[in-house]
Amino acid sequence: MLWNTLLLALRAIRRNLLRSFLTVLGIVIGVSAVITMVTLGNGATRSVSDQIASMGSNLLMVRPGQRFGPGSGGAPSFRIADVEAIRDQISLVAQVAPIANRMATVVYQANNWSTDVQGTTNDYFAAGNWNLVAGRSFTAAEERAGRTVCVIGQTVRENLFGGQNPVGSQIRIRQFSCEVIGLLHPKGQTAFGTDQDDVVVMPLRAVQRRLTGSQDIGRITVSVRDNESMDAARNQIELLLRERRNIAPGQDDDFRVMDTRQLAETLTSTTRTLTLLLGAVAAVSLMVGGIGIMNIMLVSVTERTREIGTRLAIGALERDVLLQFLIEAVVLASLGGLVGIALATAASWFLAGMMGVPYLFDPFINLVSFVFSAAIGVIFGFFPARRAAGLNPIDALRHE
Amino acid sequence: MKDDTLIRLLAVRKIYGRGPTAFEALKGIDLTIDGGEFVAIMGHSGSGKSTTMNILGCLDVPSGGSYRFLGVPVEQLSRDQRALLRRHYLGFVFQGFNLLARTTALENVELPLIYRGEPAAARRTAARAALDQVGLLGWEHHTPAELSGGQQQRVAIARAIVTRPAVLLADEPTGNLDSTTSREIMELIRTLNGDQGLTVLMVTHEAEMAAYARRVVNFVDGRVESDRRKEIV
Structure with a gap:
């Protein structure tokens, strides 16, 4: 039954290829933004720690004065x-x-x-x-x-x-x-x-x-x-x-002993915080993408009211219709996630080259983004799907 | 007592709304339909024929009285149970065809079988056979937009009969078709009834179409006004 529902969902997506693409554009952009930000952030963190390593390992720097940076501030x-x-x-x-x-x-x-x-x-x-x-x-x-x-x-x-x-x-x-x-x-x-x-x-x-x-x-x-x-x-x-x-x-x-390892930790934790921040901003766009899916799914339910009525008349259970729309949303969102991953890989590879940071493929963030986009399909697809499944077949059949 | 009658309506009433604005669409309908019949339900708009059709099709439940389908009291069934009853015993043909757009004829006909969970190969064979029965072999891969109105209604009929239902319910099946095509569709339905013993219930307001049926039930103001059977020639 699940397989058949999946088949129906895929057919519905194929019937509306352009609209399906536009629907998931938000997810595509969201996923690729998250992955690109995190990948570039990881690259930047790596390049910072590489640079610090190049200064020499196990180094202590002793300077007169308590100030950070050049000058002794009066200390001998x-x-x-x-x-x-x-x-x-x-x-x-x-x-x-x-x-x-x-x-x-x-x-x-x-x-x-x-x-x-x-x-x-x-x-x-x-x-x-x-x-x-x-x-x-x-x-x-x-x-x-x-x-x-x-x-x-x-x-x-x-x-x-x-x-x-x-x-x-x-x-x-x-x-x-x-x-x-x-x-x-x-x-x-x-x-x-x-x-x-x-x-x-x-x-x-x-x-x-x-x-x-x-x-x-x-x-x-x-x-x-x-x-x-x-x-x-x-x-x-x-x-x-x-x-x-x-x-x-x-x-x-009246002097200061600095540790390059500490310096490295401070700097990498700064870039890591920045990466997290950028990733969070990108995640917001992913949520917006999810709302886009809900919006289009609601429009789609209204537009396909007669179709839903027909399905109910020829023997679809409420559950079947619910599952169909839910799976449609999940499949859409997941496809969007996959396209986003592909886009992000290309974009972060290109941008890493331009910014001069190493390109580090992070399987974890890719997986998380994909799962998250599928989850967005479930969350934002549920409300429209419930509405579709709850339609009265007679009203739905009469809908113009 | 076991009741094997296909369809039995007993004092069925249907009231829409509540309070002073309530409207009584059906004022006590008694109707018995046996297997193999070809019944036309006639009447003007507002006569209650569509409401009756919805109840017979298990899409709606009566407000009062009883509807027994093969002895089962439909008014006591849940929404999903009625859906299962439709899935296994009923086939629907609508005035507006109601085919899925941008979907081939074959896929449209397969749809009810998908809900029945039939395997793909069996689905394909059955859908092809149904299209053959309605005279559309060779049109399997055309979408509704590429088919004429009459052809689309044939696809819809194929979709209704592909599950070998006990009853075919047709709601103004020729309402959107010209007269020549209408006659072809009626001939097709008559053949399905005559050759295969398929029970057909059809709602129409055209006397010419009702003439194809062997029994004509006339509705006026929520009551059965007349119920005539034609002798088989």
């Missing part, structure tokens, strides 16, 4: 002794890289480019997951003497050298010249939108002596041996620095 900077203390006294850390930086214009022949010149040690490359495409990193002698040698990022190379190999060339930074000894592997943008490849890396002493003119260290990047020790390492660093900076018990820290 670190000294090289702080870096050495962390390296020597905390066994959980793998690398400790001090960083002193200054914006400066770098020049090569007729090209100049304003970039971030960072003074650090070789630990910087290991901690930050930086690989070299060409050349080498610093030698111990270069670090000790603060020689003017540098490793440059891809963005700097493009702006100064174009496609040329920069290794071995001399570039000029302010008043001094500097030999390019290495080229970094490109990393792309950070989650905050800054270009990680727009950088010139020099030995710490060279930057301190020639650019910043002080012994200050703006921040310290610490990589921890394993993921589990992150919190312990963080606590130990905090204790150590409090002691070294003479902070009395009960007084607030």
